[in-house]
Amino acid sequence: MLGKIHLFFGILVVIIFLLTGQYMDKNFNHLQDMELMNRALFRAGHLYILLFGLINAALGAHLKLSKTKWINLVQKLGSLVIFSATILVIYGFFTELPTENIERPLTRFSLYLILFGVSVHGLISLVPNKYKTI
Ligand code: HEM
Secondary structure: OHHHHHHHHHHHHHHHHHHHHHHHHHHOHHHOOOOHHHHHHHHHHHHHHHHHHHHHHHHHHHOOOEOOHHHHHHHHHHHHHHHHHHHHHHHHHHHOOOOOOOOOHHHHHHHHHHHHHHHHHHHHOOOOOOEOOO
16 A cells, blocks of 8 residues: 555656646746756756656555564655655755755755655665565
8 A cells, every 4th residue: 555655656746747847948938048056956856856756656666564563664654754755855846946045955855855765665675574565
């Protein structure tokens, strides 16, 4: 079940990625006249959203929750962090750009969160245990 949620959420985020392209195209003239710092930050934000969506979809395609209670809990914690990171990177794209400042604290934090969430899932997958598919 959690895997399916990641998969469908990931597909939704990839659709949102396409919409961020439309947003840059329609609202900011395809970034054509924008100065370079903001233009580069918009590009990076557009692609972060694609990658966060793909992380969710790929994790969802393979995730098997453990029958072992504490491992199951750690997996759910990792997923919660990944969902939060993904929502935050999308929020950051729309609220932190364009900017006068090179710093984007929400977007930066979302990247720390996704690193943490993916690491939790990766590390816990190394612990031997019985799996079930839900
Ligand atoms: C609705 C569809 C899309 C629209 C309207 C769109 C729009 C844009 C815009 C406005 C930029 C910034 C261009 C610039 O700074 O000159 C951009 C950059 C980019 N887009 Fe999209 N995009 C779309 C879908 C995609 C897809 C499907 C991909 C690939 C998987 C993609 C990959 C990229 C890449 C790699 C860049 C950065 C290009 C560079 O740095 O040279 N985009 N997109």
